[in-house]
Amino acid sequence: MKTGLYQGTQLKQEMKINPRLYQAMDLLYMPLLDLQQHIKQEMLNNPFLDLEEPQVTEEETQVKDEQKEREKEKEQEEIDWEEILLDGFEAGGRRAEYEDKEYYEPVPVDTRDLYDHLRDQLMLMPLPQRDILLGEEFIGNIDENGYLTCSVEDVVAGLNTWVAEHGSDWEQDSGEPLRPFTVEEGEKMLKVIQDFDPPGIGARDLRECLLLQMRDEEMEDTLAYRIVHDYFDQLINHRWSEISKELSITPRDVQSAADEIAKLDPKPGLKYAAPGDNYITPDLIVEKIDGEYLVFLNDTSLPRLKLSKAYREIAKDKSKFKGENKEFISNKLNSANWMIQAIEQRRQTMLKVMNFIVDRQREFFEKGVQYLKPLTLREVAEVINMHESTVSRVTNEKYVQTPRGVLPLKFFFSSGLSTTSGEDVSARGIKAKIQKLVDEEEPKKPLTDQAIVNILKQEGIQIARRTVAKYRDQLGILSARMRKRV
Secondary structure, three states, X not given: OOXXXXXXXXXXXXXXXXXXXXXXXXXXXXXXXXXXXXXXXXXXXXXXXXXXXOOOOHHHHHHHHHHHHHHHHHHHOOOOHHHHHHHOOOOOOOHHHHOOOOOOOOOOOOOOOHHHHHHHHHHOOOOOHHHHHHHHHHHHOEOOOOEEOOOHHHXXXXXXXXXXXXXXXXXXXXXXXXXXXOHHHHHHXXXXXXXXXXXXXXXXOHHXXXXXXXXHOOOOOOHHHHHHHHOHHHHHOOOHXXXXXXXXXXXXXXXXXXXXXXXXXXXXXXXXXXXXXXXXXXXXXXXEEOOEEXXXXXXXXXXXXXXXXXXXXXXXXXXXXXXXXXXXXHHHHHHXXXXXXXXXXXHHHXXXXXXXXXXXXXXXXXXXXXXXXXXXXXXXXXXXXXXXXXXXXXXXXXXXXXXXXXXXXXXXXXXXXXXXXXXXXXXXXXXHHHHHHHHOOEOOXXXXXXXXXXXXXXXXXXXXXXXXXXXXXXXXXXXXXXXXXX
């Protein structure tokens, strides 16, 4: 093969996406709060963007004028100081009417978590500093559920690694050498921590967690404690008959003991978990007005943009700008125009999508989740004449406030099954039916998956048994054998 440099011509077709098209897709993807921040940043970077002043009607102007007149009349009224003095400026008296009310901005406070709760208890213990160090190492390896995430040997080994590196610093501060820790010391410290609040903390598995809680409640001599201690595998598999034969008692007694065990907390640490700030600002609002469901955009807090009049006047005189200045003015003006159009396009796209969803899912809004119809992104895209990926961006991480609560837009999209009458039923609606059937079943004779299939078949819903089993697992419902009461 001959090597070297050669020149040649070639024709080919390729697709290149305009950078502004990428930005437009990002705008569609952004939830309301993110879009607000994006617009504020764009206004700082582009002088051609300006806020649009809200239009004030004549009625609103008249109302404002009347309010100003009433305020002036109130200021001109003579204050009855004698009455105020007689009132004694007592709390709840007239004084509050004349004092300026001071507003205090709420300040976020750092919440205490499980680690802080356990460490406080450790510090109150009359323990030497060496044991405090070991206890902190254990507490640091307890997860938010309250379980020890590694073995005692691993905890001790990890701490001994730190001792090897920083033991000399410890000796200088405390005046005594810091010798390595032993596994026996680790076992003793773990027992100390397992006596802390909440009961069950520091367990290495569910069985130990339940036993710790029952010891705290002094249940060591009960049937429930013995079942957890000796027959835990049979317990979690609901094998009441096996346990009853081993202990020579009735299955009903085993069931009663299992009910007592079920009252214990399998994740004791969660009660001290820091609550998440799960605030949701809906992007859309659906309201029922005069029997019709209307869709509104919840963007009243979103700045309305327009081209700055002052900068447009400056840009008109093109003779003043040359070279880089002219290019800068042109780019910023075009970018401002594009931003305004892109935001309006986003608003119209969201309204189109939500209006179609409301029309398609009207029965859901009227009757509930069991009447939710199957819907795909492709169906919406075909109706509103847009690409499926565009609809996906519009519905992703967006929420709508409806008469049935605040819901993600993805809630309305699900696969479906056909009925004998030719209609379609949403998979989410079928799950709701299964949940209702299980809630209303006879505890001593729970419905099997096949029984649920037969009931749904009577309602005209054709569904396979394995599909029922899959939906049941997704709902967190146990099998009929595990749900059976004796």
